[in-house]
Amino acid sequence: MSAPRIAPIDDIRPSRLVRPSSQKKLDRLLSKAAALIAKNGFNAMTMRELSTALGMSLAGLYHYFASKEDLLFQLQYRTFAALLEQQEKIAEQPGTPEERLERLLTGHLQFYSRHTNELKVCTFELESLGPKPYKLAEEIRRRYYRLMASVVAQVIDGPAAGARETRQSRHASLYIFGMLNWIFMWYDPARHGSVEQIGREMRDMLLHGLKGTKRSG
Amino acid sequence: MSAPRIAPIDDIRPSRLVRPSSQKKLDRLLSKAAALIAKNGFNAMTMRELSTALGMSLAGLYHYFASKEDLLFQLQYRTFAALLEQQEKIAEQPGTPEERLERLLTGHLQFYSRHTNELKVCTFELESLGPKPYKLAEEIRRRYYRLMASVVAQVIDGPAAGARETRQSRHASLYIFGMLNWIFMWYDPARHGSVEQIGREMRDMLLHGLKGTKRSG
Amino acid sequence: MSAPRIAPIDDIRPSRLVRPSSQKKLDRLLSKAAALIAKNGFNAMTMRELSTALGMSLAGLYHYFASKEDLLFQLQYRTFAALLEQQEKIAEQPGTPEERLERLLTGHLQFYSRHTNELKVCTFELESLGPKPYKLAEEIRRRYYRLMASVVAQVIDGPAAGARETRQSRHASLYIFGMLNWIFMWYDPARHGSVEQIGREMRDMLLHGLKGTKRSG
Amino acid sequence: MSAPRIAPIDDIRPSRLVRPSSQKKLDRLLSKAAALIAKNGFNAMTMRELSTALGMSLAGLYHYFASKEDLLFQLQYRTFAALLEQQEKIAEQPGTPEERLERLLTGHLQFYSRHTNELKVCTFELESLGPKPYKLAEEIRRRYYRLMASVVAQVIDGPAAGARETRQSRHASLYIFGMLNWIFMWYDPARHGSVEQIGREMRDMLLHGLKGTKRSG
DNA sequence: GATGAATGAGCTTTCATTCAT
DNA sequence: TATGAATGAAAGCTCATTCAT
Secondary structure (H helix, E strand, O other): OOOOOOOOHHHOOOOOOOOHHHHHHHHHHHHHHHHHHHHHOOOOOOHHHHHHHHOOOHHHHOOOOOOHHHHHHHHHHHHHHHHHHHHHHHHHOOOOHHHHHHHHHHHHHHHHHHOHHHHHHHHHOHHHOOHHHHHHHHHHHHHHHHHHHHHHHHHHHOHHHOOOOOHHHHHHHHHHHHHHHHHHHOOOHHHHOOHHHHHHHHHHHHHHOHHHHHHHO | OOOOOOOOHHHOOOOOOOOHHHHHHHHHHHHHHHHHHHHHOOOOOOHHHHHHHHOOOHHHHOOOOOOHHHHHHHHHHHHHHHHHHHHHHHHHOOOOHHHHHHHHHHHHHHHHHHOHHHHHHHHHOHHHOOHHHHHHHHHHHHHHHHHHHHHHHHHHHOHHHOOOOOHHHHHHHHHHHHHHHHHHHOOOHHHHOOHHHHHHHHHHHHHHOHHHHHHHO | OOOOOOOOHHHOOOOOOOOHHHHHHHHHHHHHHHHHHHHHOOOOOOHHHHHHHHOOOHHHHOOOOOOHHHHHHHHHHHHHHHHHHHHHHHHHOOOOHHHHHHHHHHHHHHHHHHOHHHHHHHHHOHHHOOHHHHHHHHHHHHHHHHHHHHHHHHHHHOHHHOOOOOHHHHHHHHHHHHHHHHHHHOOOHHHHOOHHHHHHHHHHHHHHOHHHHHHHO | OOOOOOOOHHHOOOOOOOOHHHHHHHHHHHHHHHHHHHHHOOOOOOHHHHHHHHOOOHHHHOOOOOOHHHHHHHHHHHHHHHHHHHHHHHHHOOOOHHHHHHHHHHHHHHHHHHOHHHHHHHHHOHHHOOHHHHHHHHHHHHHHHHHHHHHHHHHHHOHHHOOOOOHHHHHHHHHHHHHHHHHHHOOOHHHHOOHHHHHHHHHHHHHHOHHHHHHHO
16 A cells, blocks of 8 residues: 655756755745745735745745746645655554544644644645646645545444445545644634644544543543 | 624725615625635636626726725625524524534535535635724624534533533534535535535534444435 | 906806806805815815715716816816906005005905915916816916006006016016915914915015015014 | 934835935936926826836836835935035025025025926925825925025024024015925026026015116116 | 716736846 | 846726716
């Protein structure tokens, strides 16, 4: 069940090679961009604004990104790829389906709490991509979705049933992604507790229903 | 437990009265605007584009909306108010907490299926509002959230416990709204069945956990 | 030396007769318009703004004025005509040239203090008129200028010299109009005293030079 | 009696440094803008019109001016500052109060004849500025006014009286500025002679009264 | 007379992007 | 690599004016 390699970024930016020496600077640029996009949306972020926030010239940005959309794509692709890689490793660890589900939930939430801006951009600005980069990003997303669905299927039908998805498991996975992604709209660690706690709550609700959430209070 | 009346729109635009005769036209404008915003986002929709789609002049739009943002606000406010009104009526009907929860789920999804564009705009363009209209829209949202949380609380702790919210019920409500709102990202009636079916699935999962979803297959 | 009648307004607005019954309303409109134009300039005043300030509909204004420029013209023409008529009467009164000069100065300043807004519009928005109304307004102005120049000539060269203008009298008249019209830029009755006092000061300075102004202190 | 330095422009636009290399270009832009504004007023001048007249793109203008109003402010501030600097130098030269007054009159008129457009903009478009730049421009104006008033005071009360302003000297200065500034409305070198001649005429009228103007004919 | 609705033309400003240096 | 200067395209919005009622 080893995953195929993810298509390289340069598929979409064949014109420019980013050498290791500038990797660190590139990361800084993307991080700042993520913060600005997360705050007001991709459209609202302007290249000028970004250049000012970075203390560099507007034209200078175009040494790192072929276009504003390329910037968005790089941001999304890298983030998604990192999330998927993490979750695939987590899913490979042995354990009951229930244990693995909890690990996926918590892993997702932890990734969220460490890369809030980046994940927010991935979650809400997918449609801002053009058709080609969209397809590339979509592909990773789909793999992540299948990963979740296969674990959910084992929870529902038992590990003996293999990882065959069913209508139930597919729908449930969509509900679960809704729960997970909606967290951007409300989560505040000071008010709601740690993401690990949230992960346990979700697990209880998913495994035992609403009444089961009383146990984890 | 009768709800206080919703603050009238004119709180924010006291200068303009929309008379009954133009109500119909206003509805048409808002409906088309909702479609365009839902498609590409509020920022991407241009007033010119809207005017063309409506077959009227650009300047003519400004007879109905003080600004582009005012348009967004009117759209959100009306839609939210209609949704809230519907759901409050539904919640008032007698029945066990479980029955009332299912009715709320289904009611939300039905509203979604009848006003997909409008609800999408409400769900994803809230942050495009300025501070003052944001607060007004937020207020309705909060009331809807409380309505859901009170029913969820009764499901968890039993009807005898009253509608007192707890940490569990509040968090669970947030998870539920995530499930409900995420539907914009994937739902296709042809592939996923009717919204009533989805509503039953969600109910089963919420009441009995993932394994409980097998029953409604 | 009786002055020829002033060309009737209808030369420029042949399309519409203003009947006596609406005369009063027309005056109100022009007065409000004068106030708004005086405040921010003709260009900055909008017909909407005016209609709002008057509590009437935008379209309604066009029953009284063929266009925005027509409004300006009517305002200027009426005001100038009234000023000229007053000053011609004043100049006809008997007296030494010096006395008649003082009367003209004071008359001008009194007219200013009674019709500040209107006169300001006449003084600073002449160029906002199109060529045809400009010429009509210019004509009255020129008559007023000649009236002043003839009196100034008598002051300089003695009443025996008749009213023949000279280079001196013409230039001096221009300087005097400068003094008079610049008053819009600074005059405040609370700080500078009555216009009659100002008139005496100007007379002293004009007749006796700067050192002569000490007498009227 | 050395004057304090004039507040630098950057007080209001600290973000943009105009380097010496672009100074020449900036001057060209402002000069053309002055011509267009002088012709039809600030409101009537459009940025498009200016860009066309300069043979550059509309957007390019915004490299030099943060906004249309900023353009007006820069124009006014620079012109006023230059006028004030010149007149302060002139006033410092030794001589009787009468000689110094004449030098100020002639200096003002010469500045006018060399920078007609710019000075016209300063004189008639002050109110087109917003409150903050207005205050800055007002400040320079006031200093110029005081300079004139102090010399006028010495003419009236003799040099021994120092430069203490009196009601007479203050008012007389306002009349003088009226005479000087009104020149925009009528002066034509071909018809009225050189500005130096006008300056002498004004001096004679101011020192000896209307009858004294015969001497300079 | 009066007005709500509508519009063509035009305004200031912003944006992503390019290019000579 | 880096940047100041420049620009085509387009955006939101306003204005004087018209016209059916």
